[in-house]
Each structure stands twice: as C-alpha cells, then as structure tokens.
Amino acid sequence: LIRCIEAIVHVCGSAMGPCIVQVVTPLPAIWEAAGSVDANLLRGKILSLLTRIMEIDWHDVVDVYTQPLHDVFGNVVLALSRDTEHVQSGLTLLENYAIIGAAAFWSAYAMDVSRLLHSIVGQVKPEISHMVTSVTRVLSALWSVAQEQPRQEKELVVVSFVSTLAAASLRAPSVFLAAVPSAHTPSFLDTMLHLFFSISFSAVGPARRRMWAASLCSFLSVSPAVLDRMGLLLEAIVQVLGDDTSPLDVHDADDADDVSVRRRSLLLVRKTKLVPPTLSYIKQYLCAQLNKCSQMYGPEAFNQSMALVEASIVDTIQAL
Structure with missing residues (x-):
C-alpha cells in the first residue's frame, strides 16, 4: 500500500498538495505499530515515501509543511539513532526537511540532528x-x-x-x-x-x-x-x-x-x-x-x- 501511495505521489507531484495531510497523518502511528519482524522493512518504505514527498517542488504550494509532516521527523531521528540501516535515505530526507521546514524545522530538531550526526560517525559504512x-x-x-x-x-x-x-x-x-x-x-x-x-x-x-x-x-x-x-x-x-x-x-x-x-x-x-x-x-x-x-x-x-x-x-x- 505504501509503495502504491509513493507511486501516486510521484505521478501527481505538487497536485497532491490538498491531500498531503491525509497521506502523512497516519505515518507516525504506522511507524510505531510496526512489529519487530517487519519494522525495518516497513520503516524503510515510509522513509522512501517521505523522501518522495519532499522531493516534489512545492514552491507554489502554500502551507505544505504541516504539523503531521513536522512531527513524523521525530520518528526518523529516533529510528536513525537506533539503527543505521537507513542512514543514507535519512540524510537525504534531512536535507529536504531543512529546505521545506526552514526555521520551524531547525528550531525543533537542530540539536537532535547535531547529536545524530555525531553518533553515527564510525557506526556506519565508510562512505x-x-x-x-x-x-x-x-x-x-x-x-x-x-x-x-x-x-x-x-x-x-x-x-x-x-x-x-x-x-x-x-x-x-x-x-x-x-x-x-x-x-x-x-x-x-x-x-x-x-x-x-x-x-x-x-x-x-x-x-x-x-x-x-x-x-x-x-x-x-x-x-x-x-x-x-x-x-x-x-x-x-x-x-x-x-x-x-x-x-x-x-x-x-x-x-x-x-x-x-x-x-x-x-x-x-x-x-x-x-x-x-x-x-x-x-x-x-x-x-x-x-x-x-x-x-x-x-x-x-x-x-x-x-x-x-x-x-x-x-x-x-x-x-x-
């Protein structure tokens, strides 16, 4: 289902603006509800969906940085601090959040991001x-x-x-x-x-x-x-x-x-x-x-x- 939503987002682009809240709102709950066996796979798909959403040129869309989109990054930080499997996609997502979220994003997550960057050095692949x-x-x-x-x-x-x-x-x-x-x-x-x-x-x-x-x-x-x-x-x-x-x-x-x-x-x-x-x-x-x-x-x-x-x-x- 998440892959289908990602494909729709990719095709529709910024036309998804009015619906983006409905897409993002359930993601934190889905993230937390993932069982231990499927957690990494499901969270990887959520990261992929978020990255796809953030890659869209939202320049002409007002208020795309909604509270649910802002809140879900807290899950991303927590996941990356526990498991380095999705670090690369997480860093790409971080860049995009920094652009769209601007001051609101940094005021909430600057210290978390700083600590995260220091914690993953030496814990991940050399690249x-x-x-x-x-x-x-x-x-x-x-x-x-x-x-x-x-x-x-x-x-x-x-x-x-x-x-x-x-x-x-x-x-x-x-x-x-x-x-x-x-x-x-x-x-x-x-x-x-x-x-x-x-x-x-x-x-x-x-x-x-x-x-x-x-x-x-x-x-x-x-x-x-x-x-x-x-x-x-x-x-x-x-x-x-x-x-x-x-x-x-x-x-x-x-x-x-x-x-x-x-x-x-x-x-x-x-x-x-x-x-x-x-x-x-x-x-x-x-x-x-x-x-x-x-x-x-x-x-x-x-x-x-x-x-x-x-x-x-x-x-x-x-x-x-």
Whole structure:
C-alpha cells in the first residue's frame, strides 16, 4: 500500500498538495505499530515515501509543511539513532526537511540532528561516515582560510566561507564547535564583526545578513567573549532588524554551486539555499538570548557590557 501511495505521489507531484495531510497523518502511528519482524522493512518504505514527498517542488504550494509532516521527523531521528540501516535515505530526507521546514524545522530538531550526526560517525559504512565527517573537515578548512594573515582570498570569498560557518553555528552547534573550537570563539566573532561592518559585506543581500544576525544572537549564551563585544554585536543585529525594505533573495550573492552529486534531492531540484531566519524570529531570539546572557554571566557583568552599547541601540532593543 505504501509503495502504491509513493507511486501516486510521484505521478501527481505538487497536485497532491490538498491531500498531503491525509497521506502523512497516519505515518507516525504506522511507524510505531510496526512489529519487530517487519519494522525495518516497513520503516524503510515510509522513509522512501517521505523522501518522495519532499522531493516534489512545492514552491507554489502554500502551507505544505504541516504539523503531521513536522512531527513524523521525530520518528526518523529516533529510528536513525537506533539503527543505521537507513542512514543514507535519512540524510537525504534531512536535507529536504531543512529546505521545506526552514526555521520551524531547525528550531525543533537542530540539536537532535547535531547529536545524530555525531553518533553515527564510525557506526556506519565508510562512505556514509565520509558524508558526515566531511562536513566538519570542510568547515575547519573554511575557518582556516578565514584566519589567514596575510589574506590570500578576496574578502567576498571569506564572507561566503564565514556565512557557511555562521549557518552551522546556528543550526548544528556541536558540528560547528568541532570545526571551530570554543577557544577560537573570540577570533570568530571579531572576524564576523569586521566583515559585517566592512564595505565588502554591503555587497551581499539581506538573506545572508539575517543568517549572520541570528548566528551572532546564538553566541550570547555560548561564550563570555560577547561581553567585550556587546556594542558592535548588538549594533550589527539592530542594523539587520532595520533592513526590512530590501527584497529577500535566498540566493543572495552566492556563486552557483558546482553540483557533482547526481542523486535526486530537493536541494538540487530547487537550486536554492536554506531559507534564512525571518526578522520576527531574530527579534524574539535576540530578546531570549539577552535574558540568557544576563543569567549566565550575572547582572553586574551583563550591565557593564550593555554600558558599551549606544543609547539608540538600547532603545531599539527595548522597543522590540
């Protein structure tokens, strides 16, 4: 039956939009009800169906990311953490969820995904481990280039590298810390802030600026290095929050990706980047992170750092 539904989804494509809730809603219950003998086979079919659903170009379909579709990923994480048989299809599905679910997906599952990636390294076939560990190696290489002195790459190239690291710091913190150790956090913040206020960063679009602002927010509850940089950090975030008139292009100024992987994935179908955080999300996240920062480092240290912030910036934040 599940294979028949998958075939129908494949043929109908985005025309399945009005019916997709009915297709997805029973999947968590079916997943949990699978007997031990048939569990792997049935769950593999469910993963295949979900992957087929997520491969469709839903660009013109409103509200395709329904609550049942969101909830069923929890089953996927649990299954992959227990059994590595379906890791490859699970990783493909993860990419597609990241595109369609955007902030809603990452806010719920970022830590689960981060822990999952670390847990499966060394527990799966070499080619799958390579898929996971290569992420950390690439991030480490990007950070090495960003720190080069004298700099060999153009600033816009470094901006692109740091943008990737910023996205990782926000969406997969433990993966980011594996590439950029906590001892390097002050240097990373200095690099971000320098590039943010340089001429080169004005050349990129609002999507990337929003990602940077959200990443800067994330460090408020991670490192005491933010206390000495609170003025510039909050100035950068407020600057992004005030940039609500620019058209949002998720491609920004990125160069087109040279895609060598031939597997079907929504990342390739839509040829797009992860949808950046919304301004309303950044506002809420900033307020929550400032409260955490005050609790972590104490009111006295926090107030001293806020004294470094321009009054107009403080007024803007208090009005959020």
